Amino acid sequence: MAILIILGFYTELVAAPIAVRLVEGTAHGLLLVRSISGEILGHGDFLQVVHPDRIESRLVLRFKDGSLHDENVAFSQQGVFMMLRYRLVQRGPSFPETLDAVLDRKTRSYKVQSTRQGKEETLTGSIELPPDVYNGMPPMLLKNLGSGATETVHIVAFTPKPRMIQLEMVPVGTQRLSTGETARQGTRYALKPKLGAALRAFATLLGKSPDDQECVILTEDVPAFVRCDGPLYVKGPIWRIEMISPR
Template sequence: MRRRALLGLIAALLVVLGASPSWAAPIAVRHAEGVTHGFLVVRSPAGDVIAEGDLLQVVRPEGVESRLVFRFRDGSTYEETALFSQQRVFTLLGYKLRQKGPSFPMEMDVSLSREGEKGRYQVRSRQAREDEQPASGEVDLPADVYSGMLTMLVKNVAKGATETVQVLAFTPKPMLVQVEIAPVGEEPVTAGERRVAATHYVLTPKLGLVRGTIARIIGKNPPPYHCWIVTGDVPAFVNIDGPLYGGGPIWRVETVSPRPPARR
């Protein structure tokens, strides 16, 4: 209980002391999203497969729904859903996150819905051997908030450009965090027997002076994410390295292809 109280106090300080973020312009749509079914795996830092997953996108009347689902081999589950519009610019309309099981230190069930420039959220969280902690309320939701959409945005960054967006981090209460998306060069990747060029992007959380100082004190300064995208007229996601939750290990999420049955 003492640890949870300390984390709650720190989260409150982060929200209060960092409550004036600078808002950037929303990301323009260069490549529209549509119906998609991608197959994924999650690898540990040692390279072992620890989860299989799917990226499922469907087009609904209210917007595009993108759902990321991981099923871990230890029985844990992770599901993140973003609902967004893509009329000239990308706009987050709704967000859900569910994580539970031994791979995660905290069970969480998050829902967020946009109401103009505000977002209504509900959070249910529970750490091991503790009671569930519900939270709900209203939070600023500027046009450049893109929770659950970062890999989509990377495909829409102009060649050579650097963009800054925001995401809502739930601690479990929501906190706006800026993320800088910057290319650092091209690297070869393989597709079957072919070698193709992919652009390496670094996605760096920017906590600001006050938040960054507190994060360093408690050892919770978030690491950068590394993402590889095959660019060109039709971009393609390759993989992303980074934690799925605050303070978590660096896992690799990468694409895999279904294999056909053996020839008869």
């Protein structure tokens, strides 16, 4: 399950990649997008396909107003999770700009095409991706954390130029979940962008200080994604992306 945090600040610390505790496989999940008031804004799909050398995961959200959020990530899982390639497409009235951004570990390259208020911009260049960069992967990583564990990784942000920020994933409490007449136990995780004092002041000055996000993971037996609350772009509204079952 994919989730996005967008801000343009670089941090020096590189953490170790996340170890694979649960191997990912082929999957198809149905999603619902809601506002914080509960209004249904759109629907989506989580699609995952296994290849001999990689897993390809895709999050597609289609909004009622015609907007699209399409996030694709290819990764390997040979002992540790490693992001190989990432692409994000956002367009439509739900977003402040049209964005098509690509990262490629093998070619050490990026390409970002954006349009904001009628102004088009294309950026290309080289980028070194450390092993703990996990665009589009945090909710999946949460399923692989040990009980009570906190981890810090990196996310590449598009401003529109790609930059890196740290992302701390912290368990903040339990969540009672109901499935019909059955109660289950989940864990709430806060996803916290970490900025030093100077960067926090700079971010506040620019109005680009990122919000925390929260995800809920079913932690009984085999972990499973339940929902995430947060913006899909910097200073965007808080939306809930949740797994649903067909009826």
